[in-house]
């Protein structure tokens with residue numbers, strides 16, 4: 001069933017390619033309605049992660065209510081949203097998460113891909129919610145993807161997330177999602193954020209995921225106030241010097257050893273490039289022209305490195321987005337933030353939308369892949385050394 005689902009996903013991407021190209025061309029000339037949305041539905045969280053500070057700013061009273069969200073979604077701003085993600089904080093801490101997702105599915109007429117990241121740490125609440133959301137997406141023909149965050153195997157995960165038995169709880173959610181996949185088709189896997197604390201565990205996590213036959217994506221740690229509230233964690237969480245080089249090598253090894261067309265390789269090469277070139281971004285980003293981010297209290301941002309351009313509870317979202325001051329701010333993001341921005345946000349969406357950078361990537365990645373046998377020998381030698 002998973003293979004049929006992947007084929008359906010690729011078909012949908014291919015069908016939308018001409019419109020994606022047209023959108024990208026128009027966006028170079030004038031502002032267009034966004035096609036990609038990240039909605040942080042709450043910052044309330046069921047973990048206290050070392051590399052993210054959202055858990056410190058969770059405030060249920062500040063979260064938009066279901067009624068607020070319904071009203072906000074009536075704006076014309078969202079009419080072209082094709083890809084939407086619900087994140088946080090921990091989305092499943094909201095009692096009305098299923099209703100929020102249902103509203104989004106009903107009110108975003110062009111939606112074709114819907115995603116949620118979850119800790120999976122409260123299985124009794126989360127599993128029924130995710131089940132219902134997967135069913136709703138399936139009924140509407142929207143591709144659903146969800147990932148459980150896993151930052152280490154066993155105790156390492158508990159330490160990163162500061163949750164007792166966190167790995168066991170997340171594993172319960174993982175098992176339930178895999179069981180659900182037998183009945184409802186959706187994309188499922190795990191997501192791992194690599195930073196100072198778990199860098200040495202990265203190969204271990206990868207081996208565990210492979211052993212469990214789990215799709216895994218790795219995030220390189222980054223620091224953003226609007227999205228993660230964690231600008232002050234850079235000093236403790238960012239690998240530097242020899243550690244940073246090991247992290248670069250880990251991402252480059254993925255490019256060399258994982259299948260060429262694995263969507264994540266494009267992002268992994270971007271991480272490795274950023275480290276080796278002193279953080280000069282070369283990769284495209286859909287948020288420059290087609291993205292939008294909404295925080296729990298209604299604050300609207302162009303992306304994770306944007307300032308607040310307005311609050312959707314006070315003014316119509318479309319009016320905020322298109323007003324001159326907002327568009328001027330977007331231009332300033334392009335010159336001041338993008339050149340050093342690490343964000344992978346939906347780069348693989350933009351790979352389809354911006355063909356040339358992707359073709360360049362394929363050329364470089366296939367050259368790197370010729371080094372794979374040497375890398376495999378090195379990793380095996382390291383494994384043997386560690387086992388002694």
Ligand SMILES: C[S@@+](CC[C@H](N)C(=O)[O-])C[C@H]1O[C@@H](n2cnc3c(N)ncnc32)[C@H](O)[C@@H]1O
Pocket residue numbers: 045051052054087088089090091117118119148149191192193219220221222223228230
């Ligand atoms: C902010 S969390 C929100 C959803 C949910 N609470 C979770 O942890 O999965 C979304 C994703 O961001 C990742 N993340 C957390 N801190 C990060 C950081 N400093 N840099 C990059 N990714 C990070 C998490 O591991 C998770 O996969």
Ligand code: SF4
Pocket residue numbers: 045046047048049052053054055088089090119
């Ligand atoms: S990464 Fe997710 S679980 Fe951890 S503090 Fe941030 S929002 Fe909460």
Ligand code: SF4
Pocket residue numbers: 285286287288302303304305306333334337338341342343345
């Ligand atoms: S600052 Fe980063 S996330 Fe924002 S538009 Fe630029 S590259 Fe994209």
